[in-house]
């Protein structure tokens with residue numbers, strides 16, 4: 643029998659740089675409610691194995707910019723589940739164009755999967771409070787289907803709040819749920 647989100651994420655939730663158990667379980671329940679869920683994840687980490695288990699039997703693809711983290715997590719889940727991306731527009735560069743939604747640059751990669759075919763996307767990268775997640779969030783909006791879900795973590799930070807306001811709310815996304823530092827939005831249909 644499939645393990646519950648609580649069983650899967652106990653021991654992972656609440657660790658440094660991770661989501662809390664509550665945040666993980668809330669998002670996992672949304673994923674589990676979608677049949678044949680196609681799940682795109684920005685960022686790998688100690689939770690990558692867990693996300694594959696939550697979405698077992700369905701496609702889960704991870705996008706990551708840090709080569710060391712790609713190697714580390716590829717050893718756990720297989721290289722074929724992780725694709726390399728580059729974030730080339732700094733948050734400061736986006737600020738210089740007045741946080742314009744039309745001026746965000748998609749992350750650079752071969753054959754980008756930002757094709758409107760994904761049911762859910764999780765924006766938990768790139769790392770750190772200094773970069774900002776405008777590029778990954780923008781790519782997530784291109785990636786998900788109408789009515790698809792995007793969760794973004796670390797929304798206690800001003801930069802992530804700006805990203806949500808401009809790139810999600812400004813594009814008609816509806817805030818479905820807010821759990822601690824995690825926000826879950828639904829794309830317009």
Ligand SMILES: C[S@@+](CC[C@H](N)C(=O)[O-])C[C@H]1O[C@@H](n2cnc3c(N)ncnc32)[C@H](O)[C@@H]1O
Nearest residue numbers: 659660685686687688689708711766767768769
């Ligand atoms: C906020 S971390 C995401 C951490 C991940 N969700 C986890 O459970 O560990 C975002 C980025 O930091 C790097 N990273 C992953 N795990 C990390 C960790 N435990 N500590 C520091 N950086 C990590 C990766 O480059 C990842 O894309």
